Amino acid sequence: MRLEKFLPVLLAAGLLVLGGCASNNDNLHTSSANKALEAAQIHTQLGEAYMQRGNLKGALAKLQLALKFDDSYVPAHTVLAVLYERIGEYGNAEHQYRRVIDLEPKNGSANNNLGAFLCRTGKVEQSLQYFARAAKDPFYQTPYAAYTNAGVCLIKINKLAEAEKQFHDALSIDPKFPEALYQSARVWYLQNNAFRASAYLQRLESLGPAGPETLKLGYEIETKLGDVTAAKSYRQRLIEQFPDSPQAKSLGTGS
Numbered sequence: 001m002r003l004e005k006f007l008p009v010l011l012a013a014g015l016l017v018l019g020g021c022a023s024n025n026d027n028l029h030t031s032s033a034n035k036a037l038e039a040a041q042i043h044t045q046l047g048e049a050y051m052q053r054g055n056l057k058g059a060l061a062k063l064q065l066a067l068k069f070d071d072s073y074v075p076a077h078t079v080l081a082v083l084y085e086r087i088g089e090y091g092n093a094e095h096q097y098r099r100v101i102d103l104e105p106k107n108g109s110a111n112n113n114l115g116a117f118l119c120r121t122g123k124v125e126q127s128l129q130y131f132a133r134a135a136k137d138p139f140y141q142t143p144y145a146a147y148t149n150a151g152v153c154l155i156k157i158n159k160l161a162e163a164e165k166q167f168h169d170a171l172s173i174d175p176k177f178p179e180a181l182y183q184s185a186r187v188w189y190l191q192n193n194a195f196r197a198s199a200y201l202q203r204l205e206s207l208g209p210a211g212p213e214t215l216k217l218g219y220e221i222e223t224k225l226g227d228v229t230a231a232k233s234y235r236q237r238l239i240e241q242f243p244d245s246p247q248a249k250s251l252g253t254g255s
Contacts, residue, residue, distance in 0.1 A: 040070035048079055051086075059083055074100050078113065090121055106133070108140020112149060119153040127153050135169075144170040148180045155187060163187050178207055185217060194224040212238060216247035 043066035050059035060083060066076040081096035097114040104110050115130030131153075134146035151166030164187045170180035185200035198221050204214060219234035239248045 034068045037073065040066040040073040040076055042066075042074065043069065044076040044079060045153065047076070047083075051079070051083060053126055056083060056087060072103055074107075074110070077103070078110070081117070085117065085120075094121075101130075104139055108133075108134040108137030108143065108146065109139070112140075112142075112146045115146070115153075116149050119149065119156070124153045124157050139182070144173040144177050144180060147173075148177065149184060151180075151183055151187070154188070155183075160187055160191050164191070176207060178204060181207075182214060182217070185221070189217065189221055189224070192224075194221050197221045198225065210237070211244035212242040212247040215242070216251070219251065 026241075041061045044187045047059045047062035047066065050056070050062060060080075063076055063080040063083060066073060067080070070076075077096045078101045079175060081093050081100070084090070084093035084096060094114075094117065097110075097117050100107070100110040101114055111130040111134035115127040115134065118124070118127035118130065128150055131146045131150035134140055135143040135150075137143070140146070147170035151163040153171070154160070154163035154192050155165060164184065167180050167184040170177055171184065174180070181204040185197045185204065188194075188197035188200065201214065201218055201221060203209070205218075210218070215234050215238035219231050219238065222231035222234060235251055238245070238251065242248050
């Protein structure tokens with residue numbers, strides 16, 4: 001930071017000697033860079049629009065073109081990573097996610113994205129360091145998401161106590177983060193503490209209508225607690241509200 005701060009002062013005398021030539025060259029360079037950046041932005045936006053419409057081939061072409069204009073444009077690499085993952089080219093997807101990290105090593109969102117990708121593709125142990133980096137970024141607006149993602153990944157490798165701590169850290173930042181509340185209920189249920197699980201589920205349900213996963217978990221928790229009436233209520237709500245959901249079908253559709 002000090003070098004960047006004093007560098008303009010050290011170059012000031014040289015710029016004065018070179019006069020207009022240096023200024024013109026700088027202006028030309030700046031103008032060219034701005035045009036390249038603008039082109040990268042436009043083609044990235046077009047690529048996103050094509051993806052939303054299901055035109056993945058067109059999206060790929062636009063995103064690759066965006067990076068030809070400016071290979072350091074982070075949003076293009078990010079969207080391209082998502083596209084490659086969607087079409088099953090996981091090697092290319094990981095390359096793009098990691099390219100973003102190369103460009104912005106401390107970026108919380110970028111680290112969270114790479115961590116989530118690694119977790120989704122079975123590289124759980126590798127993913128954890130990126131969630132930790134994301135949570136440490138003071139400018140990252142949703143560190144609770146990184147903590148929650150880390151917890152979900154830890155459940156995959158049966159590290160339930162460590163997962164619970166991650167959810168606790170998430171809720172210490174945002175006590176009403178729905179996913180962290182749901183996962184807290186889930187991890188306590190998996191640890192055979194249905195009473196604690198029920199408490200988190202009640203907090204989650206107080207925030208708004210419950211989805212099928214929440215209702216299914218509620219049924220399982222109340223069944224373990226031995227509350228037949230409450231379990232039956234969760235089951236009935238699930239089947240009536242979400243009859244076509246996998247959760248409802250797993251419980252059957254009978255009365």
